[in-house]
Amino acid sequence: MDYTPFRQRRLSLLEHIAKAGGGIAIIPTAPERVRNRDTAFPYRADSYFHYLSGFPEPDAVLVLIAGRGDDAPRSIVFCRDKDLDKEIWDGFRFGPDGARETFGFDAAHSFKDFEAQLPDLLTDQPALWYSLGHDAAWDARITAALNAVRVQTRNGKRPPAAIHDVRAVLDRMRLLKDDSEIALMKQAAAIACAAHRRALAFAAPGKYEYEVEAEFLHEFRRRGSQFPAYPPIVASGANACVLHYVDNNRQMRDGDLLLIDAGCELDGYASDITRTFPVNGRFSGPQADVYDLVLDAQSAAIAALKPGATFHDPHDAAVRVLAQGMIDMKLLEGSVDGVIESESYKRYYMHRTSHWLGLDVHDAGEYKTGDEWVALKPGMVLTIEPGCYIRPGDDVPQAFWNIGVRIEDDALVTAGGCEVLTSKAPKTIAGIEQLMKRTHG
Incomplete structure (x- = not known):
């Protein structure tokens, strides 16, 4: 070194x-x-x-x-x-x-x-x-x-x-990563992407969440990572609506979505990826609707990630897309501005879109200076992770019950915008279903 x-x-x-x-x-x-x-x-x-x-x-x-x-x-x-x-x-x-x-x-x-x-x-x-x-x-x-x-x-x-x-x-x-830090974080991201691809190929109805977790740990260590960056979340079915679920002991069933939030640590530096996919390899209609909504929200957040923007701008972009989708799916009523102002969207999306990433998975650095959000600069690394978590309720369409989706990538702010470090982990519906079809038949 x-x-x-x-x-x-x-x-x-x-x-x-x-x-x-x-x-x-x-x-x-x-x-x-x-x-x-x-x-x-x-x-x-x-x-x-x-x-x-x-x-x-x-x-x-x-x-x-x-x-x-x-x-x-x-x-x-x-x-x-x-x-x-x-x-x-x-x-x-x-x-x-x-x-x-x-x-x-x-x-x-x-x-x-x-x-x-x-x-x-x-x-x-x-x-x-x-x-x-x-x-x-x-x-x-x-x-x-x-x-x-x-x-x-x-x-x-x-x-x-x-x-x-x-x-x-x-x-x-620590907010501004030097070249050596960026190189390590890219390696950590590549290892985590490989582990997520391995999980996609392995997961299937009848297997247990901890079996998928074992595949992650194997791939992390096999590729040189010293530790997981945090306890892996392997959450199937209703467990995907528990944000920090780590029991990882449920048997997966046909028709479940599986939410995996898992990253590795390499020489001290963390990666942090979440992917959500159907354990049988095929999204149902309601699952696809929620998934595409979250993916659209993430795309909007990534587009807002650039020098001169504030830390809060990607979150604002994601929330606006999510709010409109929740209205379209009859999960919420009213206008987009009204849903955002009342914060009623937090029933289904209760966390922020980003956090700093580096030596710690929730890395050091302020998000605000006084009342002002921190301005983004080249060399900063943060996650982009919108989600939608729909628990059962009398006013919730039953087709959406227990659908939990989160999509998370690691992004480096660059002079021209941002570089997504974790793009090699499939995340489109077509990409996920195609990979699972090749491995599961």
Whole structure:
């Protein structure tokens, strides 16, 4: 892996801190989490820490010091010691020397020495940049070190005069993906598309949702993904009307639609795709009506996705199409403007059309600045995922009962509009039925 982008991000953050008056930033990674007894969950680094370091091990913290005067800015990592005996049990460790050489830090020390060195690191710094309130154990470490500096004020030592939330700066940085991030996200999207095609070929009446989930997990890992980006949603029949359904234990029946919301993670970066299709390979008339409505809404949202538009514009475009369709299908009454103003459409479409995507599946970054929606810029990546979920009701035409459809793609904002990264997962009715016919006969 090329670690140059991580170093460039550290320098960008240091430059921001220097322009704000200087100071020190402390960014710890995530701790290991116990699953049960002596078994830990598979480890994943904290997203902010990974964004700046690329360092994959637990028990690590990144310290960035903005230079003052003739002092150059510095990046320091504290990490686990090299331990050949423990490597026999748990695998390779970089150790401080390996971390410095491999990841391009200016210095590296043992994690065991961090708390002892922290008061000296904080002393006489203009400001501390830290994610206060994110982790209670780390807050306690930082507070203890600050208090240790404060008791030395009679000796001329001073603690940082201000504490800033480093996440606010990093969130703005993370909104705009660099070339290395975009390349990883395209790979993650390609893996997820292959998994969705595999699911289309596999799903059939009589099989269980978890069998389809297993096909996804197999394809993710086979193609190099380390993890699912989130628990896969494999929802058939009425389960498709449960937005975050993850039990995945129902036996699929002839005539069901199957909604699959599943993406993978590759080297920390997520993909996020939803497809909905009939398990028997053929859409019924009402299913096709709802599906085409959602697909039209997604097309309108994608058309609205371009530089200069706001984050909210694709949602507005999708809602207008959905509202008209709901009226046409006798699900709602009134005018399009009236349905939107009253928000009666939320009975069948209750979530937003987009979220940021990156190191986290719901990635860092604000959607609004004050009362203004964020303007879209090249390099931003977001999902486009309208849906329609129709539960039974006395005023709902029975032909539409328990039809749940969501269609989701990942889109990169470009100078000329957007690039859909997940287009290789079939989503037209003709494309879905043709693929299922080839595999199911």
